[in-house]
Amino acid sequence: xxxxxxxxxxxxxxxxLKSFHLLTNDGYSITNVEHIHRNTNRCxxxxxxxxxxxxxxxxxxxxxxEVATWEPVPDHQLPPxxxxxxxxxxxxxxxxxxxxxxKEGLACLEKAIRFADQLHVVDTSGVEPMDSVLEERALNLxxxxxxxxxxxxxxxxxxxxxxxxxxxxxxxxxxLPTREERATILKHSEL
Amino acid sequence: xxxxTVAASELLHNMNKQISILFPKASCVxxxxxxxxxxxxxxxxMRAKSTPQQLVGVVGLEIHAQINSNTKLFxxxxxxFSAPPNSLVSPFDASLPGTLPVLxxxxxxxAVMTALALNCTINRKSLFDRKHYFYADLPTGYQxxxxxxxxxxxxxxxxxxxxxxxxNQMIRKSVTIKQIQLEQDSGKSLHDNLRSQTLIDLNRAxxxxxxxxxxxxxSCGEEAAAAVRELQLILQALGTCQGNMSEGQLRVDAxxxxxxxxxxxxxxxxxxxxxxxxxLCRAIDYEIQRQIEVLQRGGTVxxxxxxxxxxxxxxxxxxxxxxxxxxxxxxxxxxPPLIVxxxxxxxxxxxxxxxVVVVQKIREGLPELPSVxxxxxVQTYGILPEHSxxxxxxxxxxxYFEAVLKATKREPRKVIGWVKNELVAHLKQQDMSxxxxxxxxxxxxxxxxxxxxxxxSSSVAKQVFQEMWRSPxxxxxxxxxxxxxxxxxxxxxxxSICQTVLDSHPDEVHAIRNGNKKxxxxxxxxxxxxxxxxxxxxVVRTIIQEKTS
Numbered sequence: 001x002x003x004x005x006x007x008x009x010x011x012x013x014x015x016x017l018k019s020f021h022l023l024t025n026d027g028y029s030i031t032n033v034e035h036i037h038r039n040t041n042r043c044x045x046x047x048x049x050x051x052x053x054x055x056x057x058x059x060x061x062x063x064x065x066e067v068a069t070w071e072p073v074p075d076h077q078l079p080p081x082x083x084x085x086x087x088x089x090x091x092x093x094x095x096x097x098x099x100x101x102x103k104e105g106l107a108c109l110e111k112a113i114r115f116a117d118q119l120h121v122v123d124t125s126g127v128e129p130m131d132s133v134l135e136e137r138a139l140n141l142x143x144x145x146x147x148x149x150x151x152x153x154x155x156x157x158x159x160x161x162x163x164x165x166x167x168x169x170x171x172x173x174x175x176l177p178t179r180e181e182r183a184t185i186l187k188h189s190e191l
Numbered sequence: 192x193x194x195x196t197v198a199a200s201e202l203l204h205n206m207n208k209q210i211s212i213l214f215p216k217a218s219c220v221x222x223x224x225x226x227x228x229x230x231x232x233x234x235x236x237m238r239a240k241s242t243p244q245q246l247v248g249v250v251g252l253e254i255h256a257q258i259n260s261n262t263k264l265f266x267x268x269x270x271x272f273s274a275p276p277n278s279l280v281s282p283f284d285a286s287l288p289g290t291l292p293v294l295x296x297x298x299x300x301x302a303v304m305t306a307l308a309l310n311c312t313i314n315r316k317s318l319f320d321r322k323h324y325f326y327a328d329l330p331t332g333y334q335x336x337x338x339x340x341x342x343x344x345x346x347x348x349x350x351x352x353x354x355x356x357x358x359n360q361m362i363r364k365s366v367t368i369k370q371i372q373l374e375q376d377s378g379k380s381l382h383d384n385l386r387s388q389t390l391i392d393l394n395r396a397x398x399x400x401x402x403x404x405x406x407x408x409x410s411c412g413e414e415a416a417a418a419v420r421e422l423q424l425i426l427q428a429l430g431t432c433q434g435n436m437s438e439g440q441l442r443v444d445a446x447x448x449x450x451x452x453x454x455x456x457x458x459x460x461x462x463x464x465x466x467x468x469x470x471l472c473r474a475i476d477y478e479i480q481r482q483i484e485v486l487q488r489g490g491t492v493x494x495x496x497x498x499x500x501x502x503x504x505x506x507x508x509x510x511x512x513x514x515x516x517x518x519x520x521x522x523x524x525x526x527p528p529l530i531v532x533x534x535x536x537x538x539x540x541x542x543x544x545x546x547v548v549v550v551q552k553i554r555e556g557l558p559e560l561p562s563v564x565x566x567x568x569v570q571t572y573g574i575l576p577e578h579s580x581x582x583x584x585x586x587x588x589x590x591y592f593e594a595v596l597k598a599t600k601r602e603p604r605k606v607i608g609w610v611k612n613e614l615v616a617h618l619k620q621q622d623m624s625x626x627x628x629x630x631x632x633x634x635x636x637x638x639x640x641x642x643x644x645x646x647x648s649s650s651v652a653k654q655v656f657q658e659m660w661r662s663p664x665x666x667x668x669x670x671x672x673x674x675x676x677x678x679x680x681x682x683x684x685x686x687s688i689c690q691t692v693l694d695s696h697p698d699e700v701h702a703i704r705n706g707n708k709k710x711x712x713x714x715x716x717x718x719x720x721x722x723x724x725x726x727x728x729x730v731v732r733t734i735i736q737e738k739t740s
Contacts, residue, residue: 095517097325131318131522139527141546144261144297146282149268155277155285165276166390169327171382 077115084109193246206282247488248479249456250415251407252366253445254422256402256432257376257439258301263294263398264375265335272438274417276392277323284397286331298373298399299548301431302342305401305530306371307554308425311346316530319373319523324516327391328378336374338401338520342529343371348405349562351580352413361577366418367406374400401432407446407456411479412472419443420468420584424561436467443471447478449486457482462506465499478506524687564589572596581611587625588615590633600634601643609639613656629663630656638667642691650724651676679725688726689734692717711735 084106092109093099094189100109161168209584260270262656264593284288297668306313318340321333324457346368378396380389403422409415423441426432434441448459462478477499482492497506532538559567565579568589574582583588592610596603612637618628638659640654651671658670671677679685692714693700711732718731 067206091517095323095519132524132527134527137527138542138546139529140293141296141299141548142267143294145267145547146262146269147267148262149266149279149284151282152275153281155280155282155287158287159287163388163390165278166381166392167277167382168329169389169391170385171384171389177238 073118073121077121078114079120081110081117082113084113197447197555222576226444241648242720245451246449246483247452247474248410248482249407249448249450250409250411250460250475250479251459252403252405252418253444254405254419254587255376255442255444256305256403256422256426256434258399258401259302259433259440260295260296260297260399261433262297262315263397264295264298264373266397267293268397270398274394276390277394279394280396284330284393292335292523294401294526294529296545296548296698298528299342299531300553301399301429302373302401303372303548304429304553304557305403305426305431306343307344307550307557307559308345308367308429309346309348309371309403310714311343311368311371312421313343313531313550314340315533316340316360316528317342317373318528320520320527321518321523323521326377326380327389328380328393328396330378330393330396334375334377335523335526339522341372342369342531344369346371348418348425349421350418351576352417353577353580354413359577360576361580364409364414364417366408369404369406371404372402374402376400399509402411407448407459412475415443415475416468416472418571419471421561423468423724424583426562428558428560430558439466442466443476445471445475447475447482448480448492449479457486458494460492460494460506461496461552463496463498463509470499470501473504474506477504481506503621572607574603574607579609581615582607585615585625587620591625591628594637598633599639599643601639608638609635609656613653617660622712630659633668634659634663641667641671645678647671647676647678648719648724648727651678654724676723678727679722682730685726685730686720686734687719688721689731689738692721694740698738 035128089101089106093101155169156165158160159167248653257270258264262514263281263284266281268284269279271279281290281622283292286648290432303313311710317337319335320338322336322338323333325332330532347365348368349365351361354360376398377394378391380391382389393607405418409418423434426434426441432440436442443465445462445465446459447462448457450457460478460482462474465474479498486494493508496509498509499506500722531548532548533549535549537543538547538549561583565576565583568574568579568582569576582592588610591614592606595606595610599606614625614628614630616690618625635656638652638655641647641655647655655667655670655676659667662670665673695716696714699710699714703714714735715728715731718726718735719728
């Protein structure tokens with residue numbers, strides 16, 4: 001319940017510019033590739049139209065709540081809180097390339113898992129999972145004709161470091177220090 | 192542009208072997224090699240040699256075939272091999288925020304066509320997924336692939352290889368194609384260890400790939416190389432992939448394990464970065480042998496990724512695998528399911544005909560496949576199936592063979608012997624392709640005509656062939672004239688040579704007179720030696736028979 005109403009609230013807020021930035025940051029939610037390439041304003045425009053249309057259909061769709069509702073899920077309905085063993089923290093750090101082994105970091109992760117635990121309460125039996133809201137739409141196919149590329153200069157311009165026409169990255173993926181090594185590093189940093 | 196070329200070549204000099212893997216062009220072109228040429232240790236020998244408990248190799252392949260298209264899988268930027276760095280990159284390929292994938296029809300059609308040629312079931316509906324990993328030449332941090340539901344599944348690849356005692360028997364095999372999936376290629380990294388930095392070229396980023404997953408139905412390197420060669424021929428016939436391994440258009444990863452037949456499969460290691468059929472064969476056989484030795488020493492095989500070092504001929508560990516790898520697959524939210532239609536009748540009303548992929552239309556456009564071509568050669572020329580295998584496997588050899596046939600009246604069966612035993616043997620010895628042959632089809636035809644019309648003996652013909660190979664600007668008749676290799680037509684001279692041989696071998700003459708006709712051949716051989724092969728063996732036989740009767 002809670003999750004659904006949250007999603008609805010997101011959708012309503014989607015009209016505002018603030019949330020547009022939020023959307024661009026977490027993905028590729030803009031519908032027209034060429035527009036952003038040439039003209040950021042136009043692209044922004046097209047996105048807003050899109051979102052407005054989405055929310056303007058709201059009055060016709062009774063399934064979307066008009067106002068966000070908040071219904072806390074009692075703890076006893078949730079599965080027991082997940083325990084995060086040190087090995088799993090290791091693995092997550094390696095996958096995410098993020099160091100979060102501090103007390104705050106672990107607390108934050110536990111909180112996030114606890115929050116997601118509420119999904120278990122939603123009864124999804126008999127409901128086919130969806131990948132995308134565009135599922136019923138035909139996938140757009142493109143002719144095999146060159147329409148893009150040849151803009152190395154513009155793209156390289158966006159990079160902090162380049163050598164001639166190459167982007168420059170650090171050498172390979174630097175493996176994270178082992179748990180023991182990190183433990184000592186962290187100990188020192190906390191002191 | 193010029194500056195970058197200089198910098199790149201300078202870099203290439205400074206770089207370690209990682210580069211030769213990434214820049215395989217530097218390691219020269221090796222591609223006329225085929226199943227018939229690759230000399231590998233065969234598993235039966237290996238079994239007999241070192242494994243009393245009969246451990247055998249099990250090989251599965253994952254093959255990435257670059258789709259031969261004008262543009263990339265999801266963007267309109269061009270596909271090309273040796274363009275200036277980052278010149279074939281669109282904002283989408285560089286994964287700028289806000290860009291979206293738009294699927295290339297050609298790539299879908301290529302995958303469907305390949306799937307049909309490999310007898311796959313085409314999934315009417317397939318899905319795209321994101322596979323996550325961090326690497327600088329993968330700017331999004333994920334690759335769009337088809338993990339849950341690929342475009343095609345459950346196919347079969349029939350292939351043949353030469354085996355048996357003398358490696359001249361055709362053995363037919365097949366391997367199951369588990370699936371074919373569409374996915375994006377990554378960019379390329381140039382590791383500059385000197386300055387401790389990585390240079391990124393995204394020209395390849397986003398090029399369409401077909402990943403073909405072959406079930407572990409093979410047992411040694413030679414089988415894997417033969418399967419890959421057959422696939423390469425099929426892809427080239429279809430035009431869906433150019434199939435050049437040295438340019439990375441066809442990349443093979445091998446999953447290798449060993450077990451005792453009848454028991455569950457052993458732990459597998461993956462051998463990556465194999466850029467020729469010959470290396471594939473060697474890498475797999477090395478890896479099978481290595482695993483057998485590990486187990487025999489009482490050790491365990493690690494589930495790991497290894498790379499093949501073509502210089503040492505060994506596989507070496509690259510990184511540990513399972514457990515640490517987690518690709519965090521998730522549905523690609525920006526691409527709805529891909530639908531292909533069986534025929535025009537099944538198209539939904541009102542759909543744009545340019546916007547759909549129709550399987551039936553692609554099936555009708557399938558060209559002649561290599562197996563059909565081989566059958567045709569066998570029927571048209573009355574040659575053996577194993578000969579047709581060689582003719583089709585070597586690039587340009589079939590065309591060469593047919594060109595020789597046009598210029599001579601000799602029988603195809605005779606011509607194939609020359610092409611296979613002399614031409615191909617010489618080419619292989621010097622690691623050359625058919626197009627590099629110093630002897631043109633018409634020159635070979637002239638030589639064969641001279642033999643056919645009785646100007647030279649067959650042994651001299653071989654001698655002339657070698658001379659032609661060394662001096663390509665001379666014709667067969669020039670060489671015969673210069674070196675006086677023409678058949679001895681002076682009967683008196685032949686008689687006297689034969690007499691000399693008989694006089695110096697009284698024991699043999701005695702044996703023949705006592706009925707041992709086999710000794711006759713020895714004497715004929717001695718006469719040929721005297722005449723440097725210029726005597727007509729039939730005439731010599733008659734003379735000796737007369738003189739010993």
